[in-house]
Amino acid sequence: MPNMNKGDFIGANAYITGGSSGIGFAIAGEMMELGSNVLLVARDEKKLAQAAAKLEAKKNSNGQRLDWLSLDIGDWQRLKSLLPEKVKTFGPPDILVNCAGIAYTHYFEKIDYQRFTEVINTNLMGTWGVTRALVQYLKERRGYIVNVSSSLGFIGSFGYTAYAPSKFGIVGFSEALRPELKPFGVRVSVLCPADTDTPQLVEDRRNMLPEVQALNGAVGLMQPQEVAKALINGMIKERFMIIPGFMNKLAYLLKRIAPWLPNLIMDGIVKNVQRKGE
Template sequence: MKEFQGKHAIITGGSSGIGLATAQLLASQGAHISIVARSPSKLELAKTEIEAAKVRSEQRVNVIEADVADRDRAEAAMEKAIELGGLPHLLVTSAGIAHPGYFLELSPQIFEETMAVNYFGSLYCVRAVLPAMLQQKTGHLVLISSGAGLIGLYGYTAYSASKFALRGFAESLRPELKGTEVNISIVYPPDTDTPQLAAENKTKPPETKAITQSAETWQPEDVAREILRGVLNKSFAITPGLEMSLLQRLHSAIAPGLYWYLDRLAANARSN
């Protein structure tokens, strides 16, 4: 993957999970890295891990503290990343949160916060970075959605809505970027062994656990490799694994049967 050597990648949510794994993989390919996250302590720890993956002493690893749900702070973070790392070749919006639960038991604040981080947090960063990519006539935007952005899942009324919004945004922006030399991808990862998944498991209803435990859990490093492979291939939809590939291609056709299967899992969980 020498295509990334010397290029600058900005990664939100880069202090853990898929974002960190992607940053480490890019560093091992010779890229300059800027990661954005909310926790200073996690950022410093992540910087050490990314530094260890570098292959050239001149590679730069920048850490920027910001909450991308705040438009001013998100825009300032992108400006600082460009100032420190140079014009960006790659933007990966991996910052995200999830809080599963029964719809009527989730507060409106959870819905607002989930949409603010997962959707608007990506949108703000794209708006801040895209002009620089268009100016240099090269670049790639990578939005991290979810399998829950392809089909609504029991217990994920807040999360699925935000990830569906990302899908609509990416599908609408894609044709606008045609002919500009700036590409866009949207990633639909399966369940991945990350701190976010561990947090989700604390509030998942039994029905949600019954549904999600039937699927394979991926490692973030494996998802990161699929992301970079998709970027190199200029793939619009990046779907790690057979399940996500089939769901992305056939979700409308298989939805009735899939709904029946998921409803059955939920009903069995309730009866136990």
């Protein structure tokens, strides 16, 4: 798809992991409205079926296709056989959006080995696995890969010693992958949203550390549709780093030009919360 524009989404096959809810679902909706054929990939069959039913209303042509695949992207053995099989029936991908992931917050010493590896395996290894299983098709079709990281992929934050490394890893993976695939006409972008109003965030907030709550409140909350629209605009402009939201962009800029400043702000917020809790 050379010279990316909105017309290139028409008839394109978009594979979206984590597409049953949250940001992934919003991205699927945007791409459906632009005329893409969408394959949703997630673990929960019930949620996938519900998401697909909602997305049916966004079809803008009779020939537009929508399908789903129940798959745990952290299961490499299943993934490497099921995805190529799905390609045979749905068609090869023109666009891959690696959006599936899990979050977990706790104090470092409260995170056990099993929980840490679960987060890394799903977020980082899952992104690697899906990309590895589909990259040959994307090369053949000069496609587009979007890996979804987070603002915690460029700023490590209190309470995220499992999640942040997985998201930093996605940024590094994407940076290394981009020049390898460029000669084949495949573009690579990494999406780094800040806190977004998703079912996962609602679940996380039930047991969120007070320090994390305070830090998240300082940044603000985005809506999934905002993030999805920012992604489409970033893809059209072929930006490598796609960073939705003014405050998020500001945080990224500060981290680059004055890396000490975000740390200073974070330390101040954490200290204030802990002082109140004494």
